[in-house]
Amino acid sequence: MLIAALLIGIVYYLPALAANGSAPFVKNGTPIDFRKKLNDGRRILGDGKTFEGLLLAVTFGTTVGAIISRFLGNEWIFIAFFESLAAMIGDMIGAFIKRRLGMERGQRAPLLDQLDFFVFSTLALVLMHVKIQIVQILFIGILVIFLHLFTNYVAFRLKIKSVPW
Template sequence: MLSLLIGFSFYIPAFIANGSGPFVRKGTPIDRGKNFIDGRRIFGDGKTFEGLLVALTFGTTVGLILAKFYGNWWIFVSFFESLFAMFGDMSGAFIKRRLNIPRGGRAILLDQLDFVIGATIALIILGIQINIYQFIFVAIIAFLLHIMTNDIAYRLKIKSVPW
């Protein structure tokens, strides 16, 4: 059980970065309003430069706290992990646009796990050991937290849909 909790702690910057997006109401779309070759938006209006900056700031700030446990290098790890978590999130948006799922549309598993996959890639690149049990544990937590936090954000009128 301790191993699972340690593995989860490695992903905290990604969770914080991913959850910070709804705090940015309006911003400049990363895709600059451009369409892909299929005529659909690349990412959509929900992926903004401002949202990316907030995500990186929040995720890296968590790294300052984690550095107390894992060393100062973890500040860089948290930045890199947050960046890749947002790449994962943008990849999810890209896939959803290709599937003709509009912004705010539901895509079970993709919505919950895109950022976890991005963060996992970052951790592997940085040589941080994650075993399959830790990954599965984090994926389950991400799935459940995503459902709960989005429902709460919807009730608080932070999000326009409960997913």
């Protein structure tokens, strides 16, 4: 029973995972912050957050939702769209926080780097009344930390990312 619940939890988060994992494939896009700086002299988000990356991420996440909808119902297309969008908003908020802390793009921020998108995708799932259990959230949160470290290392080795974290 627990294993089934954990597997369903993975399915619930697949759109956010697909969205978060697809954005780095965009190189040299149009920065969402239009290279603007705040009063502190630092960029709002940085070059790593682009309109093209956002569009690709939400498209990938929604496509995963369309596949899931064949098994869990058509509402999963809608859920996946908002879950993916929320994941990317969380990722942008993480970048915003890093810039305010004086951290450069690619600089390591343990837990913030791994969990920013996860927290916001969880919020989206809860707001859309997806019946997600605490054990699923905790399991996926821990899984996300390890998946993020592993996939970023692989992306680094494949020269998709410039740093292994």
